[in-house]
Each structure stands twice: as C-alpha cells, then as structure tokens.
Amino acid sequence: MSETKKRPLIIGVTGGSGSGKTTVSQAIYDELAGKSIMIIAQDTYYNDQAQMTMAQRKAVNYDHPLAFDTDLLISDLKKLLNNESIEMPVYSYSEFTRSNKTVRTEPRDVIILEGILILDDPRLRDLLDIKVFVDTDDDIRIIRRIQRDMVERGRSLQSVIDQYLTTVKPMYHQFIEPTKRYADIIVPEGGENTVAIDLLTTKVRDILAHHGK
Ligand SMILES: Nc1ncnc2c1ncn2[C@@H]1O[C@H](COP(=O)(O)OP(=O)(O)O)[C@@H](O)[C@H]1O
Numbered sequence: 001m002s003e004t005k006k007r008p009l010i011i012g013v014t015g016g017s018g019s020g021k022t023t024v025s026q027a028i029y030d031e032l033a034g035k036s037i038m039i040i041a042q043d044t045y046y047n048d049q050a051q052m053t054m055a056q057r058k059a060v061n062y063d064h065p066l067a068f069d070t071d072l073l074i075s076d077l078k079k080l081l082n083n084e085s086i087e088m089p090v091y092s093y094s095e096f097t098r099s100n101k102t103v104r105t106e107p108r109d110v111i112i113l114e115g116i117l118i119l120d121d122p123r124l125r126d127l128l129d130i131k132v133f134v135d136t137d138d139d140i141r142i143i144r145r146i147q148r149d150m151v152e153r154g155r156s157l158q159s160v161i162d163q164y165l166t167t168v169k170p171m172y173h174q175f176i177e178p179t180k181r182y183a184d185i186i187v188p189e190g191g192e193n194t195v196a197i198d199l200l201t202t203k204v205r206d207i208l209a210h211h212g213k
C-alpha cells in the first residue's frame with residue numbers, strides 16, 4: 001500500500017512593521033535546520049503594479065489589506081499544501097512592484113508565512129496551523145523601521161516618517177493590532193524572546209515526529 005504524503009504544517013507569524021516577524025521566523029528556521037522548511041514573506045505577494053507610474057506606485061497605501069494579491073497567496077499556499085510546486089513572485093521595495101521573474105519553489109514539510117496582514121482575511125487565517133503575533137511597542141518599531149528602510153529599502157528619513165504617520169501607524173491600529181485576538185501565541189519583543197522561540201520549535205518538532213519526519 002502506498003504511503004499518503006502528509007499535508008505541510010503552516011506557521012503564521014504576524015505583527016506590526018518592525019516588530020521582529022522576520023527575525024522570529026528566521027530564528028525558528030535556524031533552530032529547525034536540517035528539516036524540510038521554508039519562509040514565505042507576505043510582502044512577496046504585494047499587487048503587481050508594473051502598469052503604474054512610479055509616482056502612482058509611491059502613493060499606494062502598503063499597509064491596507066487591498067495592497068496585497070491575497071487570492072494569489074492563497075492559491076499558492078493551497079498548491080503547497082497539496083504538495084505541488086509554485087512559481088513564487090519576486091518583490092522589489094525600491095521598484096514598488098514585482099519583477100517579471102518568479103522562483104520555482106518546491107513544497108516543504110513546514111512553511112513559515114510572515115507578514116503584517118496574514119490574520120486579517122479569514123480564508124488565509126484558516127490555512128494556518130499555528131498563529132503567532134509578535135508584539136512590540138510603536139516607538140521601538142518606528143526606530144527599527146527608520147534604520148532598516150534607510151539602509152535596506154532605499155528610503156529617506158523624511159519619507160519613512162511621512163509614510164509612518166499617514167499610513168503605517170493608522171493602518172496598524174485599524175487592521176493589524178485587532179488581529180492579535182486570533183493568535184495562539186503572543187510574543188513580546190520578537191527575536192530576543194528565546195523562550196517563545198524554543199516553545200515554538202519544540203511544538204513543531206513534536207508535530208513532525210508524530211508524522212514520522
Ligand atoms: N529584539 C530585537 N532587538 C533589536 N533589534 C531587532 C530585534 N528584532 C528585530 N530587530 C531589528 O529590527 C529590524 C526589523 O526587524 P524585522 O525582524 O525585519 O521586523 P519585521 O519583519 O516585523 O518588519 C531589523 O533590522 C532587525 O534586525
């Protein structure tokens with residue numbers, strides 16, 4: 001009798017911009033080195049804006065749920081859950097859109113999905129097996145964001161401040177912070193919280209062992 005392949009496990013890691021989602025996701029990934037695991041950033045699934053001018057792209061509210069191509073993200077996750085490969089988009093923060101390339105991505109036993117709005121859409125939320133909210137104060141997040149966006153995302157100090165006040169902060173309080181209620185685990189201070197990361201990786205190891213992985 002042929003063995004049925006088990007459905008991959010999806011861990012969702014959310015929180016405000018600069019809260020430490022990427023750091024927590026990378027820490028889980030590193031702790032589970034040697035396992036079949038991948039990280040998907042929700043940012044990769046921002047809408048395709050190739051047909052827009054640069055001025056139009058810069059004016060988009062990137063912290064609103066409608067900024068994302070959630071249908072494509074859900075469709076790709078369902079393929080991975082079905083143990084099929086996907087063509088993952090490639091996103092550029094400096095171009096404010098996807099490139100015309102994609103990366104062929106094979107399914108893995110564990111998928112970490114990290115992003116600001118992964119708990120907002122019930123269709124997406126329902127695909128997640130473990131839901132984590134990284135909870136970091138607004139002042140710490142804006143300081144981290146200034147440092148990161150100026151170094152890694154080609155932004156000026158003034159543009160980071162303007163964007164934070166006009167969209168990032170209000171959207172956080174309207175759409176992101178309310179999704180904390182859906183989280184199984186709330187992690188204060190993100191990547192430095194080794195206790196939370198140990199608990200999560202132990203849980204994932206238990207589930208994989210139960211599946212014989
Ligand atoms: N606990 C921490 N202490 C100090 N800096 C941190 C901590 N966690 C993350 N950072 C830094 O803050 C920035 C944003 O963190 P990141 O994990 O990318 O957040 P997010 O993915 O939520 O936007 C990064 O430059 C990262 O190195």
Ligand SMILES: Nc1ccn([C@@H]2O[C@H](COP(=O)(O)O)[C@@H](O)[C@H]2O)c(=O)n1
Nearest residue numbers: 016017018043062063093096097116168
């Ligand atoms: N072209 C873009 C796209 C997104 N953003 C900002 O990125 C934030 C989400 O990424 P994190 O790694 O910080 O979680 C989000 O708050 C958007 O404002 C952008 O500035 N430009």
